[in-house]
Amino acid sequence: MKACKPARGIATRAAQLLAVISGWALSGLALAAEWNLRPAGSKIATEIHDLHEYVMILCTVIFVGVFSFMFWSVYAHRKSKGHKAAQFHENTTIEILWTVIPAIILVIIALPATRVVIAQKDTSNPDLTIKVTGYQWKWGYDYVKGEGEGISFISTLATPREQIENRAPKGEHYLLEVDNELVVPVGKKVRILTTAADVIHSWWMPSFGAKQDAIPGFIRDMHFRAEQTGTFRSQCVELCGKEHGFMPIVVKVVTQDEYGKWVGDKMKLIAAAADDPNKQYALDELRTRGEQVYAKNCVACHQATGKGMPPAFPPLDGAKIVLGPKDEQIRIVLNGRPKTAMAAFGGQLNDVELAALVTFTRNNWSNKTGEAIQPAEVKALRK
Amino acid sequence: MEQGASTTTRQAHYHVPQPMPWPIMGSTALFCMALGAVFVMNASSGGWVGLAFGVMLLLYMMFRWFGDLIRESEGGKYGGWEDLSFRWGMSWFIFSEVMFFAGFFGALFWARVMSVPDLASLEHNTYLWPGFTSHWPSAGPGFEEKFSPMGAWGIPAINTLLLLSSGVTVTIAHWALKEGKRAILNLFLFFTIVLGVLFLGLQVYEYAHAYSELNLKLSTGAYGSTFFMLTGFHGFHVTCGAIMLTVIFFRCLSGHFKPDHHFAFEGVAWYWHFVDVVWLGLFIFVYWL
Amino acid sequence: MSAVIDTHGHAHDHHGGYGGVMRWITTTNHKDIGTLYLWFSFIMFMVGGVMALAIRLELFSPGIQFFNPDLFNQFTTMHGLIMVFGAIMPAFVGFANWQIPMMIGAPDMAFARLNNWSFWLLPFAASLLVISFFTPGGAPGVGWTLYAPLTVQMGVGMDLTIFAVHLLGMSSILGSINIITTILNMRAPGMNLMRMPLFCWTWLITAYLLVAAMPVLAGAVTMSLTDRHFGTSFFNAAGGGDPVLYQHIFWFFGHPEVYIIALPAFGVVSQVIPAFSRKPLFGYASMVYATSAIAILSFIVWAHHMYTVGMPVQGQLFFMYATTLIAIPTGVKVFNWVATMWQGSLTFETPMLFAIGFLFLFTLGGFTGLVLSLVPIDIQLHDTYYVVAHFHYVMVAGALFAAFAGIYFWLPKWTGRMYDETLGKWHFWLTMIFFNITFFVQHFLGLAGMPRRIPDYPLMFESWNKVSSIGAFGFGLAQLLFLYVVLKAIRSGAKAPERPWEGADSLEWTHLPTPVPYHTFETPPVLK
Numbered sequence A: 001m002k003a004c005k006p007a008r009g010i011a012t013r014a015a016q017l018l019a020v021i022s023g024w025a026l027s028g029l030a031l032a033a034e035w036n037l038r039p040a041g042s043k044i045a046t047e048i049h050d051l052h053e054y055v056m057i058l059c060t061v062i063f064v065g066v067f068s069f070m071f072w073s074v075y076a077h078r079k080s081k082g083h084k085a086a087q088f089h090e091n092t093t094i095e096i097l098w099t100v101i102p103a104i105i106l107v108i109i110a111l112p113a114t115r116v117v118i119a120q121k122d123t124s125n126p127d128l129t130i131k132v133t134g135y136q137w138k139w140g141y142d143y144v145k146g147e148g149e150g151i152s153f154i155s156t157l158a159t160p161r162e163q164i165e166n167r168a169p170k171g172e173h174y175l176l177e178v179d180n181e182l183v184v185p186v187g188k189k190v191r192i193l194t195t196a197a198d199v200i201h202s203w204w205m206p207s208f209g210a211k212q213d214a215i216p217g218f219i220r221d222m223h224f225r226a227e228q229t230g231t232f233r234s235q236c237v238e239l240c241g242k243e244h245g246f247m248p249i250v251v252k253v254v255t256q257d258e259y260g261k262w263v264g265d266k267m268k269l270i271a272a273a274a275d276d277p278n279k280q281y282a283l284d285e286l287r288t289r290g291e292q293v294y295a296k297n298c299v300a301c302h303q304a305t306g307k308g309m310p311p312a313f314p315p316l317d318g319a320k321i322v323l324g325p326k327d328e329q330i331r332i333v334l335n336g337r338p339k340t341a342m343a344a345f346g347g348q349l350n351d352v353e354l355a356a357l358v359t360f361t362r363n364n365w366s367n368k369t370g371e372a373i374q375p376a377e378v379k380a381l382r383k
Numbered sequence B: 001m002e003q004g005a006s007t008t009t010r011q012a013h014y015h016v017p018q019p020m021p022w023p024i025m026g027s028t029a030l031f032c033m034a035l036g037a038v039f040v041m042n043a044s045s046g047g048w049v050g051l052a053f054g055v056m057l058l059l060y061m062m063f064r065w066f067g068d069l070i071r072e073s074e075g076g077k078y079g080g081w082e083d084l085s086f087r088w089g090m091s092w093f094i095f096s097e098v099m100f101f102a103g104f105f106g107a108l109f110w111a112r113v114m115s116v117p118d119l120a121s122l123e124h125n126t127y128l129w130p131g132f133t134s135h136w137p138s139a140g141p142g143f144e145e146k147f148s149p150m151g152a153w154g155i156p157a158i159n160t161l162l163l164l165s166s167g168v169t170v171t172i173a174h175w176a177l178k179e180g181k182r183a184i185l186n187l188f189l190f191f192t193i194v195l196g197v198l199f200l201g202l203q204v205y206e207y208a209h210a211y212s213e214l215n216l217k218l219s220t221g222a223y224g225s226t227f228f229m230l231t232g233f234h235g236f237h238v239t240c241g242a243i244m245l246t247v248i249f250f251r252c253l254s255g256h257f258k259p260d261h262h263f264a265f266e267g268v269a270w271y272w273h274f275v276d277v278v279w280l281g282l283f284i285f286v287y288w289l
Numbered sequence C: 001m002s003a004v005i006d007t008h009g010h011a012h013d014h015h016g017g018y019g020g021v022m023r024w025i026t027t028t029n030h031k032d033i034g035t036l037y038l039w040f041s042f043i044m045f046m047v048g049g050v051m052a053l054a055i056r057l058e059l060f061s062p063g064i065q066f067f068n069p070d071l072f073n074q075f076t077t078m079h080g081l082i083m084v085f086g087a088i089m090p091a092f093v094g095f096a097n098w099q100i101p102m103m104i105g106a107p108d109m110a111f112a113r114l115n116n117w118s119f120w121l122l123p124f125a126a127s128l129l130v131i132s133f134f135t136p137g138g139a140p141g142v143g144w145t146l147y148a149p150l151t152v153q154m155g156v157g158m159d160l161t162i163f164a165v166h167l168l169g170m171s172s173i174l175g176s177i178n179i180i181t182t183i184l185n186m187r188a189p190g191m192n193l194m195r196m197p198l199f200c201w202t203w204l205i206t207a208y209l210l211v212a213a214m215p216v217l218a219g220a221v222t223m224s225l226t227d228r229h230f231g232t233s234f235f236n237a238a239g240g241g242d243p244v245l246y247q248h249i250f251w252f253f254g255h256p257e258v259y260i261i262a263l264p265a266f267g268v269v270s271q272v273i274p275a276f277s278r279k280p281l282f283g284y285a286s287m288v289y290a291t292s293a294i295a296i297l298s299f300i301v302w303a304h305h306m307y308t309v310g311m312p313v314q315g316q317l318f319f320m321y322a323t324t325l326i327a328i329p330t331g332v333k334v335f336n337w338v339a340t341m342w343q344g345s346l347t348f349e350t351p352m353l354f355a356i357g358f359l360f361l362f363t364l365g366g367f368t369g370l371v372l373s374l375v376p377i378d379i380q381l382h383d384t385y386y387v388v389a390h391f392h393y394v395m396v397a398g399a400l401f402a403a404f405a406g407i408y409f410w411l412p413k414w415t416g417r418m419y420d421e422t423l424g425k426w427h428f429w430l431t432m433i434f435f436n437i438t439f440f441v442q443h444f445l446g447l448a449g450m451p452r453r454i455p456d457y458p459l460m461f462e463s464w465n466k467v468s469s470i471g472a473f474g475f476g477l478a479q480l481l482f483l484y485v486v487l488k489a490i491r492s493g494a495k496a497p498e499r500p501w502e503g504a505d506s507l508e509w510t511h512l513p514t515p516v517p518y519h520t521f522e523t524p525p526v527l528k
């Protein structure tokens, strides 16, 4: 936690004290804890911080005011001190006062809040527009307008399973690291369009004060303008099923020059990595490729062992479908199973990846069909 | 209502009924129905047995519970004070039903005013649903089959007439009851039931027509969903109302109710009017506009 | 008591025809039913509490320790549902059953048999919820809000939960119709509405909220059910529906629901504070108006749970303004309570301690609610632990504390025996301290960005989570003490004096012996 401004309310202070005491009591606990909003990385975020501070101060003042009355009567008007009860039970003047004054306070809270809301909602004239798609459980990024248009990739949790399952020490950015970061230029207005492929997710970047639910079948938008370079981390914030806690969001803000270079590199990379769907691949080639794809897309449910997590997530090892006619299995992976967590991967993976994936599942664990599925076969089954 | 019944015609005692086993039987029935339905919906055999058992138990329970009530009522256990309780109870029950329908009407308005136009907006067209245009009735951008919406001026209009007249006939019956004209009471109550049953018959016909000729199904997107769920729940309420009317009818035949003491009749009449009003809403927003 | 009506069967025994277990199953006596509600609610509190402990256990350290993420989500969902529908709501219906007839001078509830049914729906609904854990796929892991379209992916447990919600809703609707009718129609002569104890007022208004809100929830879950099984598209964009529609319908119920939880608690506190201040409640009339204002406003603020779904700016502003308005009537209540204590002659028995604890911490939770009501701040804090902290302050330190206050307050009346005051005070202080250890730190977690409903978290959140988990276990143990105190009072408590609390002045204290007999006010009491 960086600047913890002196304006933090007394209540918060007291609580910090309480927390510190309990922390001390539990000796051995590292108290390098966070207790306030993350440092602001955009103007809106700064405004939100200020608003929060302002409201906290007001609330603390009212809180202390009201409860000093209460504690005074607790202290002074107790029977054990021989205090006799007065019998008054109403007073119109004071009742009107304590209706009107809070109303006024609310107005002075609502005014600055309104300003920020309007600024936050203004997504007009962006420099760069990026479409963000929530999948169970990863994020898809498509640069749809502005420099970098056409770039598109998927961003998945990079923390190894061993760390999550406590079989390896946890790294610094545990659960907050991805394979492909979202890269944006500093100082540019970035408009984010959110949508989702399966269930509702929510894309949040606290440092920029930007959060927007990603709703399947709908497009929603928000914007941010990062004021400093650096790497910013966060997580999906709408319950989206089993791995909701494991779909981080990482944004890398770079200078304009670096951004230009990144766009160039990325474009080249995409061109180079484009698989040739017309090629005939060998079984081993497909298997190795498939293993990678499987590890990224399927292990969460069907597990590395292929045993799944029955009954919710069926095993693939020894599954009838996997050992049966290949078209049936290709179709399931392409189109998913409606109304189950089994998503349609047709939109996320290309023909080569899908062919590799299916080949892998049909030739791994105890499955030994010996079939090599070619990209063309996948292509033929696409709708 | 400031003083409730407590000022004027104060009875000395309020009838606090004896314990009885019907409530727990009702809960058991609902429990079996729920479990049965869950099995049926998840394609497990045996569900129908639970469901059927639950329904029968529920019917039996209602038969016995209401039987007790009728006996008590005819036995003179209920005075003006209890009567007023029944009135309050029935009014708020009907209010809760109104809120239930409000939820589904909300869904209809949402689809028509918010979600369908939204899905057809520029950005949705660009990124998600190319070519989808906003119109109502709509089954949404992902729906590919063709279907025809249900027109308003055929069967639905006739049904409106039927239900409205049934509202009139039940009122005439009520008036006759208060005047002590039992023959008219019986006759018009009978008319009411006939009109209700006719309504239901036509509705069944309309559904069959929708499924077989219009290709309009429960699964026909937002239009099909709201159409069938709203009219379906309404139809279910008409069915309940018709059964209640039938019970009242037989009670009338056996000489129950007095001109100044007939809450059960009024409760059913209220319910019937409620069903009527909901239908008007349906006719306007589901069929017509 | 001689000219009683025949149906009571005073010839044989007090309880009509049945004995043994059947007495409890068939009872039409509001006091029996009240007792059933209270015990049921306590059992559910244990069940929901054990799930909370499971959650806190898993969150004690980062990494997946005890429960796989799926099971964790199921715990979260069922913890929320069970606490709200199984523990808190039935507890207050239990109070209503015991107290309302006695407070207004009625012989019983208006519909005594229906009352029995309202209760006996609950155990069946609860069984459906618990059974869902043992179905293939387990209980639904969708959060207590049951958001579509995640619900569509769930297994059999989802259907069980949906039907459970139907039964719970039915129970609440029938129960509230009963309460409304009782209050409107069963008051003793002279007990006009503005003389009723405030507890009856808050329940009258709560009952209105229930009849208006519960059917809407029933509709919402029904749509989810048909979306799951019958091909409808209410919440499916491809069919022209909208997942956000579910949220609107849910919160149209859900926000009034939080006041359904809070208002009866306000009622209890409004009885307890004057009694121990030996001074009449300050601003009775304004309390009634404030309660009504809260109820009305509660129907036009629902979308403050949905600021991040992407509404137009006008919508956000409307819901923000409407939400902040609720601070005014709630403030009136807080000020009235403080003014009641002011210049009183205070003593601090356990009920009063819990009432003061309520007042202090509920207000704190109210303020964090106000912070959340501001759109820009909520956009930062939505779906983080800040929200979790907010609602545990209003629901645990609010509603639950009030329920404790009420139990200690009326236990002597109900059982004729006193609880152990020393142990009661211990219960209060342990509860108070551990509550804050558990939930205060969650504000920090939320501010620092920890999302809710996650089984595992980044390392920077570790310390506060440890503190919170330790607090939770302390809190849980303190509730065992509560159970002990109550059982001890019932079995071997000292005999309660006729009127244990000097300042208590509603009918049950002034017109009835302690303990109250099985049948009361068969002849309406005479009021001055």
Ligand code: HEA
Binding pocket: A062, A066, A101, A102, A103, A105, A106, C145, C258, C259, C261, C262, C304, C305, C323, C324, C326, C327, C328, C330, C331, C332, C334, C362, C363, C364, C365, C366, C367, C368, C369, C370, C372, C373, C374, C378, C381, C382, C383, C387, C390, C391, C394, C395, C398, C399
């Ligand atoms: C008992 C239940 C209860 C109560 C009483 C409240 C009371 C309030 N709540 Fe809370 N709330 C919940 C239960 C409750 N809430 C729950 C369960 C959730 C989460 C649901 C979920 O997502 O799972 C939630 C979530 C929630 C949110 C959504 C957060 C999010 O998900 O992003 C918001 C946002 O506006 C909010 C606001 C408020 C406000 C403004 C009040 C107000 O009523 C508070 C008013 C009180 C005061 C303000 C204090 C006293 C006043 C004074 C002393 C007067 C002077 C004060 C001023 C002038 C400021 N609540």
Ligand code: HEA
Binding pocket: C045, C046, C047, C048, C049, C050, C052, C053, C055, C056, C076, C077, C079, C080, C081, C083, C084, C088, C142, C143, C144, C145, C388, C392, C395, C396, C399, C400, C438, C452, C453, C454, C472, C473, C474, C475, C476, C477, C479, C480
């Ligand atoms: C009024 C309702 C109510 C009550 C009383 C509580 C009580 C508690 N709640 Fe709950 N809570 C909710 C309503 C409530 N909660 C809701 C609505 C949610 C949202 C769910 C969702 O996101 O969908 C939630 C979510 C929620 C979360 C967030 C979960 C997540 O996001 O994944 C957490 C985490 O700490 C939590 C903790 C607790 C704890 C520690 C208690 C404690 O107060 C419980 C104490 C009680 C006991 C412990 C039981 C009694 C004691 C025993 C049985 C003895 C055994 C004890 C020991 C051996 C120690 N709750």
Ligand code: CUA
Binding pocket: A134, A135, A137, A200, A201, A202, A236, A237, A238, A239, A240, A241, A243, A244, A245, A247
């Ligand atoms: Cu995606 Cu949570």
Ligand SMILES: [Cu+2]
Binding pocket: C254, C255, C258, C301, C302, C304, C305
């Ligand atoms: Cu709310």
